[in-house]
Amino acid sequence: MQTLSGQKKITINQSDKSKSIEAFYQNGRLLQTNSFVRGHNSFHESIDDFQAFSLRLKWHTNSSKLWEQVYNNPEYGIGFFMGNFDHSPELGNPIAVYGFFSSPIFKTNNFSINYDAGFGLTFNWESFELGQNANNIAIGAEQSVYIDLGLKLKYQLSENWSIGAGVSFTHFSNGALKKPNMGINTLAPKLLLSYDIIRNQKNIINDKIPPFQPKNNLSVSSYFGLKNVLYEGNDVDTTVANKGVYYPIYGLSNVIERQLTYKSKIGLGMTFGYFGAANSILTAKNGKLIKNNASLKDGFEISIFPSYELLVCKVSLVIQPGLYIYRRKYENQTPRFYQRIGLKYNFWSKYFVGINLHAYNFYVSDYIEWHIGCCF
Template sequence: MKFLYVILFLFCVGIVSAQKDSAQIKKHNFMTYSSLQFMYQNGHVFATNDFLRGANIEAEKINAYQAFALKLATQTTGEKLWQQIFNYPYWGAGIYTADFYNPEEIGNPIAIYGFFNGPFHRWENLTFNYEIGFGATFNWKSFNPVTNQYNVAIGAGESFLLDAGMNLEYYLTDKIALNAGFSLTHFSNGGMKKPNFGLNTIAPRVSVKYDLHERPEFIHREVPDFTPNSEWLISFYGGAKNVVFDNVDINIMEKYEGVFFPEIGFSLGYNRRISYKSKIGAGMSFSYDGSIATQVAVNNNELEAVDGPFTDKLMISIYPTYELVANRLSLVLLPSFYLYRKHIDNLTPVFHQKVGLKYYLTDKIFAGITLRAYKFHVSDFVEWNIGYRFYRK
């Protein structure tokens, strides 16, 4: 599992550094216009499960936290057309730690993540920005049925971090900038280990940024008129879902190891690129959920899955799509609806949400990672994707 999070981090940070633009010659490396930034935030934890509402050792609500981060970033200059189109963003990697004022049951998580800060608007020394981040988090004191039985928020020692917010950044001097804003943060292991109700926070944040080099002159050029175009996509995904069976008579540690079930499927989609930044479209997914209609038997104090009918596990879903495109990298939003699945008790809601990252390895082959959730805060499982697109330039 730790290996998967290392791959995620390399995917999140490395793919951005691999951005290519055949029409431009790269003149600067990451450190040419780099900066260091120290961030602090203190805010609210949403009470989305019993553990946070007070079912814990202290019998108190867990509704506050603080966090610190140290970030290394590089400022784009417009050498590549996408940088000018995105109003000269900066991006990089950071180390993050959070304190939920309950180290005995939650621990002090540490994250390594990539981030992208893009301006909505620029003035001479002031920018109004959005920022998104994605990475891997470690050092949780996760659920344990014997020693930490109340923490149903985090079921594993590792998790994903999703972060999104807005901020204002003002340069006090040629090299020092003050940044103030807020962000929403979601922590979850993506359903790879239950229980996993997750942690969701909102908090104001302040940062001090120091440029290690002189601020660059931005390159301006005439942007060619955009011509809308279309593409068809086919993609395949795989993942795993952990299910805990509470009603079996077995050693408690073995019980809460649960059983892992395969999640596989493929999608067909159509996108229309409507601007340099955006694609909209629709698609349909055909999937197999190995956890549906499954029971377990106990054999030598170990759980063994007893499969139900194959057809009971098949599902069809439809979705509209939106992609925010930055060269080869896309942030993908897919609000989805199950169109077909067999009616069985305790199914997840028909409306579910998917958010992910997609990166084009070549002009036609892409890979990605997608988090599937429901009720906007409960993770179902993680999809690891590979796909191909058909299009005309």
């Protein structure tokens, strides 16, 4: 880890960092991104309204590390989320556990503007099921991913109390691990109240952050995923049809990157992949589903993409909009232009693992990629 010039030597343990409890309430709207929320449900009404409550435990960084200074002493922690929708009998009342990161864009002694990012797992959905909840094409499983992005204004009322307001976009999806999975998307304002249970102002003082020296690298990773396909016939049990089958997805991704700052990398990449569901025929025999994976020739794909990576300590947010430049035609083919967004964790200096959501039309999940790779 690069050190800082002019650094005052103060030993700070994790227990020395300030800790807060924060609660926020939201009341907003569902984005009408699929037919289920637009009214194709048992109530024959659009699902418009959404409200939620969240409780967070957060730690305040204190400039003891370079990345903390680069991000202007951000906050991070864990949160518990409870949501409620119109027509909850068909959707359920989701509960999420998530980690979050919040960094100031602008701040004074008592006021700050911050951006928030949260990522976790959601439970307690009433998911799609043939014969019982067949209208719910939005959520295909009882579990999903929770992704939350937002902005907030925060004001320090007193030594320990803060209030604030903001807005956030929240996406619920299982990454198409279980179909159908059109997802739930919400946009909602929020009000928050925060209390510092441990307040410590012991910060390391630095003359300045050292200039960053740009550098180049080649990132190479292999990935694996699964594509869920449901059976549309009526000659098998509904449980079997609802489960469907899983086709393999795997490949190799290569990115030539240049790290411009402590925070950002840009690059250009190419993926060579295999899509097992291409031109595959799903049939049934004796109550069981029979799949035939695509041949290597039929399933082979090549795509190119620009890449952006936001670096926060050892964790990175990866954004890669891509374009297929070669693949064979097959039925129900997704658009040539796709979007990949994910998280990457760096370890042992040059190795990393990651998880990416592969989507199209900017909101429809196609499948999840699990990556392991190395930087040269």
